[in-house]
Amino acid sequence: MAAILSVQNLSKQYDGGFQALKNVNLEIDEGEILALLGPNGAGKTTLISIICGLVNASSGTAKVGGFDVVGDFRQARSLIGLVPQEIALEPFQTVIDALRFTRGLFGKRNDPALLQSILEKLSLWDKKDAKTMELSGGMKRRVLIAKALCHEPRVLFLDEPTAGVDVELRKEMWDVVRQLKQDGVTIILTTHYIEEAEAIADRVGVIRGGELLLVEEKERLMQRMGQRQLRVELMQPLDAIPEALSRYDLEYAADSQTLIYSYEANGERTGIASLFADLSKAGIVLRDIETKQSSLEDIFVGLVEDKA
Numbered sequence: 001m002a003a004i005l006s007v008q009n010l011s012k013q014y015d016g017g018f019q020a021l022k023n024v025n026l027e028i029d030e031g032e033i034l035a036l037l038g039p040n041g042a043g044k045t046t047l048i049s050i051i052c053g054l055v056n057a058s059s060g061t062a063k064v065g066g067f068d069v070v071g072d073f074r075q076a077r078s079l080i081g082l083v084p085q086e087i088a089l090e091p092f093q094t095v096i097d098a099l100r101f102t103r104g105l106f107g108k109r110n111d112p113a114l115l116q117s118i119l120e121k122l123s124l125w126d127k128k129d130a131k132t133m134e135l136s137g138g139m140k141r142r143v144l145i146a147k148a149l150c151h152e153p154r155v156l157f158l159d160e161p162t163a164g165v166d167v168e169l170r171k172e173m174w175d176v177v178r179q180l181k182q183d184g185v186t187i188i189l190t191t192h193y194i195e196e197a198e199a200i201a202d203r204v205g206v207i208r209g210g211e212l213l214l215v216e217e218k219e220r221l222m223q224r225m226g227q228r229q230l231r232v233e234l235m236q237p238l239d240a241i242p243e244a245l246s247r248y249d250l251e252y253a254a255d256s257q258t259l260i261y262s263y264e265a266n267g268e269r270t271g272i273a274s275l276f277a278d279l280s281k282a283g284i285v286l287r288d289i290e291t292k293q294s295s296l297e298d299i300f301v302g303l304v305e306d307k308a
Helices: 044-051 073-078 095-105 112-121 137-149 167-182 194-200 218-225 243-248 272-281 296-307
Strands: 003-013 019-029 033-037 059-064 080-083 155-159 186-191 203-208 211-217 227-234 251-253 258-264 286-293
Touching: 003 044, 003 186, 019 044, 019 186, 019 211, 033 194, 044 059, 044 155, 044 186, 073 080, 080 137, 095 112, 095 137, 112 137, 137 155, 137 167, 167 186, 167 194, 186 194, 211 218, 227 272, 243 272, 258 272
Parallel strands: 033 186, 033 203, 080 155, 155 186
Antiparallel strands: 003 019, 003 059, 203 211, 227 258, 227 286, 251 258
16 A cells, blocks of 8 residues: 655754654655654654644655655645644634635635535534534534545545544544544554554554654554563462573562563463463462453553663
8 A cells, every 4th residue: 555644754842952853754655544652752743744744854855745844844744633632722713614715725716515424424414504602512522523524635634533532432533533534644654552553553653753663564563562561369478489480570469469470472482381381380379360461552661671
């Protein structure tokens, strides 16, 4: 599948010497959802702002649909929809007028059928004549998405799209994003909610200190870097882990009388069979066992801490 967005050696250094981005390279395929994860100040918003033409890069290039975001600004920007983190709407403007105005800014003719379709998909059609100040926070975020879509972009940037909304509304927004993907829109989202990336992203990028640490398919990343834990609950407490079990690098949780064994999720040999055999030889009686797969959050925290 062809890349709809291509970033090459992109860097940004501000006048004070702070380097917000360091030689970032990234390609995003048409129709995919990429989640960009990183702590505050990692460079996520700077990267989006450069691609959207809001900030100038110090070096490197960015192209959208083959158009350079600097040299072919108008063509590139027409392909981009941006939903900012901050909610900024004209309070006395109606929802439908907000969309008409934004569409006009891109030189597009009024298209009532298209605007109705967008509002219906975002469950906003019944609010089309409501002033934006009358809407809930969640509805205002959906209006921002509608405004970003009304000029028919091929790439949609969502900067913290569910920040400050409750869990139920967050999941509703995930459904909206999935529907947009089905409609052929390429989506790049930044998020602090790692379960958001785990739920809807095709690929995950991790950025820290202006450096893009990795970009990888979500499932492959979790398989490659994930660990599993085997938790073995014991019938009797241990004073110490027997020397015969030292090669397994076990942890012991005394409060729950549980031995914890970590192993690679994609390893050819887990060592579990030999562990059970050695537990039996040591006279340790098991009460219960369970396994736990590392989450995307575990992997993210590990990556960021390793680079600290």
